[in-house]
Amino acid sequence: MRLLNQLHLKHYLIFLLTLLPFNVAVAEEQAAVNDYKLKQLARPLPAPGFSLPDMDGKVHALKQYQGKVVLVNFWGTWCPPCIREMPSLEKLYQKLKGEPFAMLAINQWEDEEKVFEFMGQLKTIPTFSILFDADSKISAAYGVQGLPSSFIIDKQGRIMYRATGGRDFNHPEIERTIRSLF
Amino acid sequence: MLRLIIGFFLLMSVSAVALSAEKQNNTSSPSVSRWKSDDQNFSIELVQVNPDYARAVFYARGLPEDVVEDISRYCVFGSIVKNLSDSPVTYRISDWRVLTVDGVEHKMKLKSEWIKEWSAKGVGFRWLLLADEQTFDEGDWIQGFTTIGLAPGQPFDLHYSWSHQGKTYHREFKGMQCAPAQPVTP
Numbered sequence: 204m205r206l207l208n209q210l211h212l213k214h215y216l217i218f219l220l221t222l223l224p225f226n227v228a229v230a231e232e233q234a235a236v237n238d239y240k241l242k243q244l245a246r247p248l249p250a251p252g253f254s255l256p257d258m259d260g261k262v263h264a265l266k267q268y269q270g271k272v273v274l275v276n277f278w279g280t281w282c283p284p285c286i287r288e289m290p291s292l293e294k295l296y297q298k299l300k301g302e303p304f305a306m307l308a309i310n311q312w313e314d315e316e317k318v319f320e321f322m323g324q325l326k327t328i329p330t331f332s333i334l335f336d337a338d339s340k341i342s343a344a345y346g347v348q349g350l351p352s353s354f355i356i357d358k359q360g361r362i363m364y365r366a367t368g369g370r371d372f373n374h375p376e377i378e379r380t381i382r383s384l385f
Numbered sequence: 386m387l388r389l390i391i392g393f394f395l396l397m398s399v400s401a402v403a404l405s406a407e408k409q410n411n412t413s414s415p416s417v418s419r420w421k422s423d424d425q426n427f428s429i430e431l432v433q434v435n436p437d438y439a440r441a442v443f444y445a446r447g448l449p450e451d452v453v454e455d456i457s458r459y460c461v462f463g464s465i466v467k468n469l470s471d472s473p474v475t476y477r478i479s480d481w482r483v484l485t486v487d488g489v490e491h492k493m494k495l496k497s498e499w500i501k502e503w504s505a506k507g508v509g510f511r512w513l514l515l516a517d518e519q520t521f522d523e524g525d526w527i528q529g530f531t532t533i534g535l536a537p538g539q540p541f542d543l544h545y546s547w548s549h550q551g552k553t554y555h556r557e558f559k560g561m562q563c564a565p566a567q568p569v570t571p
Contacts, residue, residue, distance in 0.1 A: 240471075240524030279512060281446065284528065311512060312446065338509055348516035349527040367519070368467070368526035 239374030240366070241353075247361035250275070250354065251344035255334040258315050263307065263334055265360070271303045272384045273356040274372075277342045279311045280321040284369030285351040290327040291373040297330075298378060303358065303385055306331035311339050311350060357384045420543075420558045426470035427547040427554065432463040433564035434530065436537060442513065442530075452508055459494065460535040460563035464515045467526035475548045477518035482544040483533050491541075494532045537566035 250273075254264040265273070276292060278285035289308075296306045310318055310333060318335075322328055336342055345354060348367070355364040363384060370377065421430040440457040468474040483491040496514040503510055515529035535541060543558045 238524060240522075242522035242525070281442070281513070312510060339511055343511075348519055349529055350512060365522075366524065367521060368524070368528075370524070 238369065238371045239376045241355065241364040241370070241377065241380060242366065243364050244362060247357070247363050250356045250360050250362050251341065253309075253334075253336075253341045253344075255309065255336055255341065257332050257334050258319065260315075263332055265307075265356075268305045268307075268356075269360055270358050271305045272358060272381055274304070274306045274381070275345070275354045275356060276306070276308045277311060277336075277345070277347050277350055277352045278308055279350050280313060280317060282350045286325075288351060288369040288372060289325065289329060291371050292331065293327050293329050294373040295378060295381075299381065302382075304381065307334055308332070309334045309336045309341060311336055311342055313337070355381060355384070417564065418562065420561055422556060422558070423469060424556060425547075425554045426468065426472075426549050427474050427476070428465070428467040428469050428526075429545065430465040431531070431543070431558070431561070432465075433562070434461040434463050435564040436461075436566060438564075439530070446510060446513070448503075448508060448510055449506065452503055452506065452510075455502070456499070456532065459532040460537070460539065462531045462533075463528065464531045465526065465528040466515070466519075466521075468521035468523065470549065471523045472550060473520050473522055475518065475520040476546070478515070478531065479517060480546050483535070484542045484544065485535065486540055491533060491535065494534055496529075499532070533563070535563050537563055539563045 250265060252265050254262050256262050265275075274292075274295075276288075278289075280286070292306060292308065296304075308329065308331060314335065314337065318333060322333075342352070345352070345362075351369055353366045353370065353372075354362050357363045364380060417433045417435075419430060419432040422428070436457040439459075439461045440453055443453045443456055466476060478493050478495055481493055483493060485491065495517045496511075497517050499514060500511050513530055515527065515531050519527065521527075533541070540560065540562045543561050544555065545557070546553055546555045548554070
């Protein structure tokens with residue numbers, strides 16, 4: 204509570220002022236990278252299993268998606284590149300609707316309330332499943348070192364591709380890669 | 386005449402290199418300073434983070450007060466590293482060195498060291514900080530905070546390195562400075 208008092212209006216204004224240049228820098232720089240490239244694993248690895256709740260408390264197990272290509276995305280509301288790639292994930296999800304494809308965005312360290320509040324601020328509200336890995340055990344099992352990180356799992360439950368850092372998932376190259384696994 | 390033409394192009398080349406180097410040096414805004422370099426397939430950008438900002442970001446993650454205060458006492462930078470090539474690039478922060486004006490060499494405090502401390506306090510949080518070391522494939526990049534045990538406003542040089550295709554590159558950012566205790570008012 205004492206800390207909350209310390210962080211009064213002035214601090215929040217300072218916070219916003221200092222946040223702006225950093226985020227702008229990220230957004231500017233991200234556009235310059237090969238932001239649709241995915242790493243194809245030389246040897247596909249079995250995807251670590253999980254059973255995680257979604258926004259409504261419904262549990263999703265990875266094994267229930269066997270027979271589908273699954274894009275697993277690890278993210279957090281505090282992470283600017285996670286926010287930036289979210290609309291492109293939604294566009295990809297819409298394009299592949301009706302195909303043997305699933306998208307699971309696994310939030311780190313946060314709860315339903317926090318994410319619900321965050322979703323309300325987005326222009327494009329994701330319609331794919333948001334799951335909660337509150338203790339980050341699943342991201343650790345996937346060897347995730349930073350957010351966002353994404354994995355493409357084939358119909359047999361093997362990790363075929365991965366990406367560290369934000370991507371433009373709406374890029375035709377990524378759609379082609381996923382379709383090649385159908 | 387030929388000498389004049391060659392001289393002109395040499396002069397232009399030198400100017401281009403000078404301009405390029407200038408871009409890689411510190412570019413300041415009224416409130417924060419940043420250092421950036423794109424070199425040999427590796428991009429690095431470090432942006433000053435003042436203690437209030439660090440405190441606010443960690444506090445917003447619901448971390449205990451002592452954890453928040455510990456990190457806000459450090460010299461913190463928002464850090465973005467990228468692979469600019471189509472083959473793997475590796476960085477290892479434990480190889481990087483911070484040299485202060487008194488000639489003393491310091492190491493950056495690693496993410497793994499923070500996590501160990503947090504874990505001892507029963508805190509399982511492991512985000513926001515730049516990973517100790519990583520190998521980036523094509524298109525990979527990441528951002529996170531890096532921390533140095535220096536006081537606000539303290540100047541230093543950063544010696545950093547990365548590896549690409551079996552070769553290790555060493556570079557430095559001269560004249561870096563920790564963010565001031567209070568942000569500079571624009």
